[in-house]
Amino acid sequence: MLKILKRFRYHLAVFLAVLGPGFITANVDNDSGGIFTYSAAGARYGYLPLWTLVPITLVLIVTQEMCSRMGAATGKGLSDLIREQFGLRITFLMMALLVIVNLTNVMAEFAGVASSLELFSVSRYLSVPLAAVGVWFLIVKGNYKSVEKIFLVGCALYVTYIVSGFLVKPDWKEAAVYSVKPVLMLEPGYIYMLIGLVGTTIAPWMQFYLQSAVVEKGITAKEYAASRVEVIVGCIVTDIVAFFIIVACAGAIYSVKPTDIQDAKEAALGLKPFGQYAFLLFSAGLLNASVFAACVLPLSTAYCVCEGLGFESGVNRRFGEAPVFYGLYTSLIVVGAAVTLIPGFPLVTMILLSQVLNGMLLPFVLIPMVLLINKHDLMGEFVNPRWFNLVAWVTVVVIIGISMAYLGFLIRGVH
Amino acid sequence: MRAMCWRRVLSMLDNFLFFTELTSLPVNDVKGRRIGRVKDAALVPVVNPSRIDRYLVGGGVAWFTVRFDQIQSISLDKGIDLSDEHLTPYHDDEYMMRLGRDLLDQQIIDVTGRKVVRVTDLTLELRNDGVRDWLIVRDVDVGIRSILRRLLQGAVPPRWIRRLQQPIAPKSISWDFCNVVEPDPQRRLRLNISYQKLEDMHPADLADIVEELTPAEREAIFETIDSEVAADALSEIDPKMQASILEALEPEKAADIVEEMSPDEAADALNELEETTSEEILHEMDSEPKSEVQELLDFEEDTAGGLMNTEYVALGDDATVSQALQALQENEELLENLNTIFLVDEEGRLSAAIPLARLFLVSDGAPLKQLASESFIQVTVEEHQDQVLELFDKYNLLTLPVVDESGKLAGVITADDVISVLRQK
Numbered sequence: 001m002l003k004i005l006k007r008f009r010y011h012l013a014v015f016l017a018v019l020g021p022g023f024i025t026a027n028v029d030n031d032s033g034g035i036f037t038y039s040a041a042g043a044r045y046g047y048l049p050l051w052t053l054v055p056i057t058l059v060l061i062v063t064q065e066m067c068s069r070m071g072a073a074t075g076k077g078l079s080d081l082i083r084e085q086f087g088l089r090i091t092f093l094m095m096a097l098l099v100i101v102n103l104t105n106v107m108a109e110f111a112g113v114a115s116s117l118e119l120f121s122v123s124r125y126l127s128v129p130l131a132a133v134g135v136w137f138l139i140v141k142g143n144y145k146s147v148e149k150i151f152l153v154g155c156a157l158y159v160t161y162i163v164s165g166f167l168v169k170p171d172w173k174e175a176a177v178y179s180v181k182p183v184l185m186l187e188p189g190y191i192y193m194l195i196g197l198v199g200t201t202i203a204p205w206m207q208f209y210l211q212s213a214v215v216e217k218g219i220t221a222k223e224y225a226a227s228r229v230e231v232i233v234g235c236i237v238t239d240i241v242a243f244f245i246i247v248a249c250a251g252a253i254y255s256v257k258p259t260d261i262q263d264a265k266e267a268a269l270g271l272k273p274f275g276q277y278a279f280l281l282f283s284a285g286l287l288n289a290s291v292f293a294a295c296v297l298p299l300s301t302a303y304c305v306c307e308g309l310g311f312e313s314g315v316n317r318r319f320g321e322a323p324v325f326y327g328l329y330t331s332l333i334v335v336g337a338a339v340t341l342i343p344g345f346p347l348v349t350m351i352l353l354s355q356v357l358n359g360m361l362l363p364f365v366l367i368p369m370v371l372l373i374n375k376h377d378l379m380g381e382f383v384n385p386r387w388f389n390l391v392a393w394v395t396v397v398v399i400i401g402i403s404m405a406y407l408g409f410l411i412r413g414v415h
Numbered sequence: 416m417r418a419m420c421w422r423r424v425l426s427m428l429d430n431f432l433f434f435t436e437l438t439s440l441p442v443n444d445v446k447g448r449r450i451g452r453v454k455d456a457a458l459v460p461v462v463n464p465s466r467i468d469r470y471l472v473g474g475g476v477a478w479f480t481v482r483f484d485q486i487q488s489i490s491l492d493k494g495i496d497l498s499d500e501h502l503t504p505y506h507d508d509e510y511m512m513r514l515g516r517d518l519l520d521q522q523i524i525d526v527t528g529r530k531v532v533r534v535t536d537l538t539l540e541l542r543n544d545g546v547r548d549w550l551i552v553r554d555v556d557v558g559i560r561s562i563l564r565r566l567l568q569g570a571v572p573p574r575w576i577r578r579l580q581q582p583i584a585p586k587s588i589s590w591d592f593c594n595v596v597e598p599d600p601q602r603r604l605r606l607n608i609s610y611q612k613l614e615d616m617h618p619a620d621l622a623d624i625v626e627e628l629t630p631a632e633r634e635a636i637f638e639t640i641d642s643e644v645a646a647d648a649l650s651e652i653d654p655k656m657q658a659s660i661l662e663a664l665e666p667e668k669a670a671d672i673v674e675e676m677s678p679d680e681a682a683d684a685l686n687e688l689e690e691t692t693s694e695e696i697l698h699e700m701d702s703e704p705k706s707e708v709q710e711l712l713d714f715e716e717d718t719a720g721g722l723m724n725t726e727y728v729a730l731g732d733d734a735t736v737s738q739a740l741q742a743l744q745e746n747e748e749l750l751e752n753l754n755t756i757f758l759v760d761e762e763g764r765l766s767a768a769i770p771l772a773r774l775f776l777v778s779d780g781a782p783l784k785q786l787a788s789e790s791f792i793q794v795t796v797e798e799h800q801d802q803v804l805e806l807f808d809k810y811n812l813l814t815l816p817v818v819d820e821s822g823k824l825a826g827v828i829t830a831d832d833v834i835s836v837l838r839q840k
Binding site (some may be wrong): 073075076080083084088089092112218219220222309310311312 | 439483519520521522530532533535558562565566628629630631632648653656659662
């Protein structure tokens with residue numbers, strides 16, 4: 001009896017031990033840019049974009065699973081592996097792109113902080129600097145383990161979106177139909193939205209963050225089975241949240257009049273006629289998501305750049321020991337926050353741009369990932385199964401395809 | 416004038432070559448015809464740990480191997496001139512550590528800096544023995560200066576790169592203080608890699624380094640280093656990682672290491688393991704440390720029994736100071752952390768605690784009992800760890816005796832045990 005109890009305790013301990021990376025990554029994914037993109041999609045096209053969530057979830061699971069598998073099998077972060085296998089130049093180029101794209105993402109997070117608190121008439125000149133300083137201290141002075149626990153609690157707050165989705169009483173029948181019925185329109189706005197949806201759900205930074213977090217947690221090849229479950233559940237939860245955001249905006253805004261919303265704030269305001277709670281929950285969710293991602297993004301960027309280029313990294317080191325790490329981390333926060341305070345800065349364009357850049361950079365992260373995970377001397381028995389490769393390559397081709405289509409529209413539009 | 420002097424100084428100092436410069440250096444045969452460019456270079460550590468022994472030269476489709484003694488001269492501006500015609504086609508052999516393939520961009524251990532670093536470039540020293548030029552690996556380069564070199568390599572002439580990097584401070588580690596990590600034991604042997612340098616480090620530093628490596632590399636280090644050093648380092652590592660290291664090792668080696676750990680730490684480490692693995696390890700252990708560890712394993716982790724260790728000195732009620740001194744001599748290995756001696760009655764029940772320093776105040780023949788603390792605090796093995804922490808805090812304890820149900824001394828909890836509990840919280 002005692003033995004059975006001990007075994008059970010061991011398995012439970014293994015699951016709890018691996019709990020964290022997959023959930024956190026998947027949830028941070030629904031950041032301010034994500035919420036805006038989903039809201040905009042719902043407000044403009046109603047239930048039509050819902051079908052994309054199924055393939056997006058599949059691709060999300062496949063990419064996330066590959067990262068956590070690589071982390072567990074090799075014990076190395078993605079940027080380490082890229083450096084070791086592809087050399088310094090490619091690593092440098094990739095890190096430079098990642099910093100630029102992630103900086104636009106950080107701007108989007110602080111923009112999210114600003115607009116969610118402006119709904120409660122808190123000036124952005126107060127909220128954004130406070131959030132920036134708070135985030136900086138939480139990570140630098142806090143203990144990683146307790147920060148991770150705070151993050152896990154943060155994940156639970158995403159439930160607010162599900163509740164507000166129900167509160168606006170959308171047309172469930174239509175939502176169900178369009179969840180499985182693909183609608184393709186060759187219209188620049190629609191394609192722009194599609195790239196944004198893919199880009200916001202499967203962001204390049206996530207691949208780096210997840211793999212490092214798996215390594216940091218010390219998840220070994222042995223515990224990998226439990227970790228895989230965690231990653232898959234996390235991905236599904238993320239897209240359930242996305243589903244409810246689209247549905248909420250479709251029910252509240254599109255059904256009244258299809259609108260091009262300019263801001264996640266507008267989405268929240270659009271929910272107001274359906275009761276104070278729908279509005280409150282939506283805005284609280286936005287604030288949580290923005291702060292949450294503003295914590296994770298600069299940190300993960302600083303970590304993977306330093307790992308890839310061989311600078312010292314880690315919040316347990318002093319500033320003098322890891323100047324590049326702290327310098328990069330601090331400037332991402334400072335620049336990201338400061339930009340949102342410039343009067344007349346096109347915040348919405350920035351947020352959308354950040355999502356589209358995510359989508360465009362993604363193939364350049366996915367291609368090395370698939371190449372790495374197929375190396376037998378690196379992965380051993382954990383190399384990619386064939387159907388995984390198929391999904392990954394199809395993803396790469398499709399994303400390049402829609403990015404090209406979008407660029408084509410842009411160029412035609414200019415002339 | 417000044418500039419000229421400076422240039423002369425520079426050219427005098429020009430007895431080095433970066434690896435980024437060596438690769439793509441042209442190679443000319445005895446008649447001065449170019450036969451190709453350097454693609455990579457290799458050490459053969461079993462012969463010489465730092466001299467570059469082979470130069471891999473690519474011309475057209477095939478690569479040649481040039482041995483160091485087939486070279487006449489090496490210079491950054493003129494390239495490599497050979498003194499021998501007989502070149503062999505390149506084939507990979509297991510005794511070769513290729514700088515470009517095996518070192519560049521990989522992680523190595525900086526033993527003096529006590530950290531893991533990533534190799535960006537190598538500084539090679541150009542030596543001449545009157546007959547020929549040869550290169551030895553002098554430093555491993557890390558940091559911005561070497562990153563600049565790598566990024567510009569091939570795009571900008573090497574002399575320009577040297578000038579451009581001037582303002583950036585170099586960051587290098589002497590090759591003598593670097594330790595390559597190789598998980599494959601066969602290859603480790605052929606490449607003459609040992610972890611001896613690591614054994615001289617402080618266990619806590621070694622633990623920090625090991626935590627940064629991959630599981631396979633960790634295992635490789637613990638497999639080969641001295642069991643005592645391994646035990647000290649392992650004690651400093653996060654419990655979860657301890658478990659994965661012990662699980663990866665052969666049970667005999669794991670048992671050797673666990674034997675060297677203090678019994679309470681050994682028990683904690685084994686507790687983290689899956690039942691079958693910890694039994695396998697226990698099975699391989701010598702009987703004495705094994706029984707001590709096994710006793711401790713029976714206690715719940717978060718009780719006084721789970722926290723305590725059995726490294727204490729206990730004497731009979733009627734013992735004298737000289738007997739105490741003798742007991743201390745016999746238990747020399749405990750002295751570093753010992754601050755209290757305990758007295759027990761005939762049945763082994765705890766009766767008094769003697770602060771060690773009081774032994775100095777009286778003559779040898781004096782009975783220990785008169786030195787006892789006026790009151791002493793003890794807990795039972797079942798006491799919850801939170802209560803233990805509270806006692807340490809309230810009474811400013813260094814050592815807390817733990818007794819079983821019948822009052823017999825079972826072990827002691829020391830301040831360092833308490834600190835580890837607090838750290839993990």
